[in-house]
Amino acid sequence: MNDPVAWSGDIIELQGVTRRFPGVVALEAVDLAIxxxxxxxLVGQNGAGKSTLVKLLCGIHPVSEGHILYEGAPxxxxxxxxxxxxxxxxxxxxxxxxPFLSVAENVFFEHLPRRFGLVDLRRLHxxxxxxxxxxxxxxxxxxxxxxxxxxxxxxxxxxxxxxGQSKVLILDEPTATLTPxxxxxxxxxxxxxxxxxxxxxxxxxxxxxxxxxxxxITVLRNGRKIETLRTSEARVPQIVKLMVGKEMGxxxxxRPEVSQGAEVLxxxxxxxxxxxxxxxxxxxxxxxxxxxxxxxxxRTETMRALFGADxxxxxxxxxxxxxxxxxxxxxxxxxxxxxxxxxxxxxxVILDMPCYANVTLTNLARVSRGGLLQAAAERSSTxxxxxxxxxxTPSIHQLVRNLSxxxxxxxxIAKWLFRQAEVLIFDEPTRGIDVGARYEIYMLLWRLAEQxxxxxxVSSDLPEIMGVCHRILVFSNGRVTGEVxxxxxxxxxxxxxxxxxxxxxxAGAAYSAAAPAV
Amino acid sequence: MRTRQILNLLLREAGIGLALVFLLILFGVFAPxxxxxxxxxxxxxxxSINTVISVGMTFAILLGGIDLSVGSVLALxxxxxxxxxxxxxxxxxTAIVLSLxxxxxxxxxxxxxxxxxxxxxxxHSFIVTLGxxxxxxxxxxxxxHSRTIFSFxxxxxxxxxxxVGYGWFQLPVIFLIAAAAVLAGRFVLARTVFGRLIYAIGxxxxxxxxxGHNPSRYKVAAFTVxxxxxxxxxxxxxxxxxxxxxILGVGFELNAIAxxxxxxxxxxxxxxxxxxxxxxxCIMGVLSNGLLxxxxxxxxxxxxxxxxxxxxxxxxxxxxxxxxxLTSYEPTHAEPAPAxxx
Numbered sequence: 001m002n003d004p005v006a007w008s009g010d011i012i013e014l015q016g017v018t019r020r021f022p023g024v025v026a027l028e029a030v031d032l033a034i035x036x037x038x039x040x041x042l043v044g045q046n047g048a049g050k051s052t053l054v055k056l057l058c059g060i061h062p063v064s065e066g067h068i069l070y071e072g073a074p075x076x077x078x079x080x081x082x083x084x085x086x087x088x089x090x091x092x093x094x095x096x097x098x099p100f101l102s103v104a105e106n107v108f109f110e111h112l113p114r115r116f117g118l119v120d121l122r123r124l125h126x127x128x129x130x131x132x133x134x135x136x137x138x139x140x141x142x143x144x145x146x147x148x149x150x151x152x153x154x155x156x157x158x159x160x161x162x163x164g165q166s167k168v169l170i171l172d173e174p175t176a177t178l179t180p181x182x183x184x185x186x187x188x189x190x191x192x193x194x195x196x197x198x199x200x201x202x203x204x205x206x207x208x209x210x211x212x213x214x215x216x217i218t219v220l221r222n223g224r225k226i227e228t229l230r231t232s233e234a235r236v237p238q239i240v241k242l243m244v245g246k247e248m249g250x251x252x253x254x255r256p257e258v259s260q261g262a263e264v265l266x267x268x269x270x271x272x273x274x275x276x277x278x279x280x281x282x283x284x285x286x287x288x289x290x291x292x293x294x295x296x297x298x299r300t301e302t303m304r305a306l307f308g309a310d311x312x313x314x315x316x317x318x319x320x321x322x323x324x325x326x327x328x329x330x331x332x333x334x335x336x337x338x339x340x341x342x343x344x345x346x347x348x349v350i351l352d353m354p355c356y357a358n359v360t361l362t363n364l365a366r367v368s369r370g371g372l373l374q375a376a377a378e379r380s381s382t383x384x385x386x387x388x389x390x391x392x393t394p395s396i397h398q399l400v401r402n403l404s405x406x407x408x409x410x411x412x413i414a415k416w417l418f419r420q421a422e423v424l425i426f427d428e429p430t431r432g433i434d435v436g437a438r439y440e441i442y443m444l445l446w447r448l449a450e451q452x453x454x455x456x457x458v459s460s461d462l463p464e465i466m467g468v469c470h471r472i473l474v475f476s477n478g479r480v481t482g483e484v485x486x487x488x489x490x491x492x493x494x495x496x497x498x499x500x501x502x503x504x505x506x507a508g509a510a511y512s513a514a515a516p517a518v
Numbered sequence: 519m520r521t522r523q524i525l526n527l528l529l530r531e532a533g534i535g536l537a538l539v540f541l542l543i544l545f546g547v548f549a550p551x552x553x554x555x556x557x558x559x560x561x562x563x564x565x566s567i568n569t570v571i572s573v574g575m576t577f578a579i580l581l582g583g584i585d586l587s588v589g590s591v592l593a594l595x596x597x598x599x600x601x602x603x604x605x606x607x608x609x610x611x612t613a614i615v616l617s618l619x620x621x622x623x624x625x626x627x628x629x630x631x632x633x634x635x636x637x638x639x640x641x642h643s644f645i646v647t648l649g650x651x652x653x654x655x656x657x658x659x660x661x662x663h664s665r666t667i668f669s670f671x672x673x674x675x676x677x678x679x680x681x682v683g684y685g686w687f688q689l690p691v692i693f694l695i696a697a698a699a700v701l702a703g704r705f706v707l708a709r710t711v712f713g714r715l716i717y718a719i720g721x722x723x724x725x726x727x728x729x730g731h732n733p734s735r736y737k738v739a740a741f742t743v744x745x746x747x748x749x750x751x752x753x754x755x756x757x758x759x760x761x762x763x764x765i766l767g768v769g770f771e772l773n774a775i776a777x778x779x780x781x782x783x784x785x786x787x788x789x790x791x792x793x794x795x796x797x798x799x800c801i802m803g804v805l806s807n808g809l810l811x812x813x814x815x816x817x818x819x820x821x822x823x824x825x826x827x828x829x830x831x832x833x834x835x836x837x838x839x840x841x842x843x844l845t846s847y848e849p850t851h852a853e854p855a856p857a858x859x860x
Binding site for chain 1: 710711715717726728730732
């Protein structure tokens with residue numbers, strides 16, 4: 001708008017865009033206009049067509065029917081490069097950085113400054129510093145990307161996306177791995193970009209933040225555009241209803257009638273490698289214990305050490321009052337403790353094996369005799385778990401890769417139910433899972449609690465653990481800074497506990513792994 | 519269920535099976551004497567040893583590993599077996615039994631070493647077995663004083679050249695041993711807890727560990743199985759050639775890897791099958807034999823075999839990509855929308 005030469009109407013316009021894949025219509029007759037310089041949010045459940053839409057814009061797939069107009073002209077990119085040259089840049093959910101190269105090399109990977117045919121390092125580092133300044137990231141351009149935290153990598157991706165003459169920046173679930181503070185920082189950057197005239201297309205599952213950042217919201221469902229709303233005129237329940245297509249109940253279920261029993265797990269003075277601070281906590285049968293804290297506060301590390309996945313320099317673990325010796329995951333599993341890791345795809349499931357093989361993996365002895373697998377027993381016990389947890393899959397022979405995120409998570413739960421685990425530790429149980437499926441997961445957690453299992457939920461989504469947990473343990477910079485009962489839950493209280501140790505020790509120097517990202 | 523499994527198996531192996539049938543027809547038409555019973559016997563004998571080694575190699579590759587030492591270990595196992603069997607202090611039956619045990623023990627010990635070292639110090643099996651390739655070869659030359667060992671008991675060789683069957687239908691015993699190894703390997707992979715864990719570890723070792731298993735144990739065991747197959751192959755070699763020599767088996771690792779790869783097993787582990795490996799070994803054997811009968815020289819045959827290996831992998835990759843494209847694109851969309859929470 002401030003550039004008279006540039007097209008001043010809608011920067012992107014979709015006219016009756018349809019995209020088919022074998023057997024599936026991913027997008028159907030979508031009409032959508034994106035205004036120049038707005039933050040346009042796309043919401044919808046998994047499979048609603050958000051990612052497909054992005055892939056059409058960035059040249060990964062061609063449209064099957066209909067047209068895309070870009071700055072008023074027909075636009076049909078055949079490769080991502082074409083779309084990039086036109087000024088459309090995408091920051092994908094899975095980061096596409098090269099871990100062993102430096103930040104600078106990553107940021108300018110596509111057009112390294114050259115001198116006599118060699119890379120001009122001085123200019124490269126200088127320009128990278130400028131680019132990093134713009135996104136508010138203070139690391140040396142020489143740092144290797146693998147040494148960065150996830151939030152920092154995200155900012156590197158954004159810096160990279162802004163190096164060309166970007167007119168449209170597409171962010172696919174950028175906050176999935178960020179803490180509230182980092183999200184705040186990201187939004188500041190996005191607002192600055194918007195002020196400069198960059199159009200932002202923003203995809204997210206977190207509805208709250210959609211209202212913080214978005215100018216307009218478009219809801220997709222089953223490949224169709226349902227509605228585009230101005231953020232100022234929309235409300236969360238309305239959006240959820242449009243996404244699900246039905247009225248939703250409460251967002252977070254809490255069932256006060258579920259009674260708590262004896263203590264099923266106690267952890268005394270546990271330290272994980274790299275932390276000088278011992279932590280202690282316990283969980284009772286039927287209890288949902290939340291674990292809050294910033295990314296890098298030591299929550300995941302503590303749980304992994306407890307489970308025996310990583311070394312544990314000190315700490316005693318008691319199950320039902322009896323001490324158990326856990327040196328490796330095998331010991332924990334035998335003691336009835338299980339860990340549902342945050343990275344489902346890399347650690348929770350075996351993507352290229354069928355559902356039944358994933359479920360029975362935790363207890364092959366139960367479906368075998370003398371080392372021989374009993375196919376019938378395997379199939380029938382998987383089948384009953386799949387039905388019990390209403391996992392949506394055409395059959396138990398389906399590869400896990402083909403299941404949606406929510407159903408993969410349920411399958412991970414199924415595999416631990418098959419082991420009859422008594423203490424279930426969930427690390428970010430709903431990351432990357434859409435609203436409808438999230439609710440089902442919460443209900444499932446409650447069902448487990450009702451059966452007398454002890455449940456620990458590590459989550460960066462504060463409303464989530466405040467909504468479903470009895471009690472919240474707050475980690476800060478490697479220590480447990482507080483334990484809050486449900487009656488005293490408040491965002492301010494938990495957040496101040498979460499920041500406590502980071503504010504006290506300068507830049508978190510005491511605890512190496514945990515410097516708050518960015 | 520049963521028919522579905524068979525159908526599934528056919529579909530999965532169909533590509534390689536079709537290639538084999540195609541080759542058989544091609545050579546049957548163009549290569550003189552290719553279709554004769556004598557020639558078929560010949561092919562079966564020729565592929566037997568590679569088949570057995572490939573069965574072992576499949577275990578290593580399914581884990582995402584590899585065993586480069588099979589050829590050298592085979593030589594060492596024959597030499598040790600040969601020294602035992604020709605030792606004057608044993609009676610013939612004792613010598614034969616001890617020799618069989620010795621060859622198997624050598625193979626398994628080498629495999630155990632490969633697996634243990636690579637797990638204990640987390641070194642890729644490529645490196646460890648590259649070391650073993652030299653160690654075993656050197657050891658074979660050392661213990662045999664770099665001499666060929668011969669004059670085995672006649673009974674030994676008699677088994678190696680025996681044919682069994684009914685009427686005109688006769689199969690070499692050596693091939694039956696190979697076929698038994700394939701079936702046993704298939705049974706272990708498809709039906710046992712051990713086999714399931716091999717696939718699982720090859721796909722995602724960390725997930726297996728976090729599910730409460732100790733992957734190292736199974737990996738060491740799998741390499742020991744590979745070694746055992748090499749020991750068996752060594753015995754078959756001695757039976758057939760009636761000699762043991764420290765210079766046997768050079769390059770065998772490459773033939774075995776080729777058979778496994780042509781058979782559709784993924785070099786990154788977790789995907790593949792024993793039947794595929796067997797078909798891969800058949801293709802290698804048929805190709806070599808058919809081209810020879812067409813009058814092609816050794817050098818040219820080697821080149822063609824090389825091209826076929828690369829071609830097989832390319833085709834397999836395309837097939838995998840096609841399957842993925844057809845089955846897994848935005849699959850959540852094909853499902854019904856999540857049920858409304860109540």
